[in-house]
Amino acid sequence: MSGHTGAFAEPTPVPDATARAMRRRAALEEALLPPLVALAVILVAGDLLILAYGEAPGAVWRLLAEGTWGNAYGIGQVLYKATTLTCTGLAVAFALRAGLFNIGAEGQLAAGGFGAALAGLALPAGTPSLVAIVICVGAAALCGGAVGAVPGVLRARFGAHEVIVTIMMNFIVLALLNYVVAAKLHVPETLHTPTIRAGAVPRLASSIEAFHGSAASWTIVIVAAAVIGVAWYLFRTRAGFELRAVGLQPAAAEYGGVNVPRAWRNALMLSGAIAGLGGVNYVLGYKGYYEDGFAGGAGFLGIAVALVGRNHPLGVVIAALFFATLSQGGLAINAMVPKQMVDVLQGIVILAVAAAVPEVRRLVRQAARR
């Protein structure tokens, strides 16, 4: 929207090279701004919280760095958390590219994990590992996609607002899964299913000894493939082009021959599938069973990941690593400052990035006009 008004305000033709350089600079600013804001806010707000608790900020930050990127175990834990967050962040970003807000990643993630566990339980124990993993991963995407299809279809058919439907779906899906696990499928005295018979993905530690004890597994490869797949779909296929066109200007896209309701439906369905994929990280790669409540807010944090990652697949990966570092860092500093500090910081970061990005963009536009 803003780009068009700028073009009309300047009737004198800008030389091609200069225009390209300006565009590149704008794109760079756009990409770098959110992480910089996030980092600055964390440092300032974190210092205040640490001081409020009567500790020295420098020592706490050092502990956080050492406990996350300072040793192989810490790195493994960060990678594990980032793997799930990449999926939920990518899911939110994907839907946002179509102009839709998917707040349902939490329920879709849980459904995906449940689907993977169900497939792993149903398969015979001797299934070749590769076949079993493919089936389980497919089941995760299918279940997440099924949950995403509900707001997708309701949006396409009835114009029901996807924000409301996805929020409500979270509660419905989590209650339903809670019922199924608690009433039908749990191991006595627990709220998790029996361990899957096939489809387990080996931990990183099984090939790289240094990661011993950390939860990270080769599901990282599955998720990395999903990131590349999503980038390819969005930027190199006709369907992806149509999806982005619908997100930027639904009316113009429709005029250009795009079936807008179908694009909405597909976007939310695929978004759900991507979020569901995240469930394999816990179920196939870590525990080997579905446990009630394993999503634990990773779906909601996906919104923050998409926001900081500017809805770009690569940005999402970086943002996921950022939030995973913060989350693991909270555990690392718990001896000095309550780990709840990072919950506070997450909220502040999202607020600051959401507020600062439009504001700074406005200031930049103002400065450019002068």
Add this chain to the structure above:
Amino acid sequence: MTLLLFLAQTIRIAVPYLFAAAGGALAERAGIVSLSLEGYMLGGAFGAAIGAYYGESAWIGVMAGVAVGFVLAGMHAVGTIRFKADQIVTGIAINLFAVGITRFLLQLAFDSSSNSPRVVGFGADNVGGALALASNPLVWVGVVVMPALAFVVYRTTFGLRVRAVGEHPDAAASVGVPVNRVRYAAVLGSGMLAALGGAYLALDQHQFTDSMTAGRGFIALAAVIFGRWDPARAGLACLLFAGAETLQIRLQAAQLVPSQFVAMIPYVLTIVAVAGVVGRSVPPSALGRTSE
């Protein structure tokens, strides 16, 4: 007698919904999305526990809870109105922030990760059931909050302005309505109202426990949407949802329907309402848009 008990329990469950839904209806009628009701409630509950503990009075608790709601809503208002941040993202950030800050301060104040010490509440401890309910002034406020809001929204100048900035902010601005100021007032009011619901919870249970609002803010939001953004209908939706919960508790022994399915009722009804299967639920036309 059974009917009376049923009613008393329904009202007891409905009061926090009524407060939060009143807040949600107010802010959304002014065009600001209220995903943050849950956060306001949690903040209000925490503030109430802190106030009641240190002030040794339930009324000080109520005031502290409302103050926390005011601050959280202020963050939402400044973010969405002044900085034009995305209202949905901001709302979710407020919720995450509320969970985090209450946990952090719980640790800081009481050295606990789960709950506060016991605090005073309203009414005498030795009376039970409907009598205890009637001796709680917040219950009476909760019962009249929706009719009062309906009066404000439909019968006062402020209410007219709220509806105007929620439907056609540009038209409102063109006749001299201070759009942003009305929105600030509505959002701050919504934060204080929802926080009252949280304060009621904490004082009713005589303590704050981690994440004690447990999704009640979203049920209140569902009531607002199911009630088509109309205070009276939203109030009835709160009573309906609370009644279903009461029925569930009463029938728990009979095990007729699993509790999880009863818990789904508000959410399923809301989806049905927005999908327009029976009487389409249409939001204020400027909801979610901050005018330039």
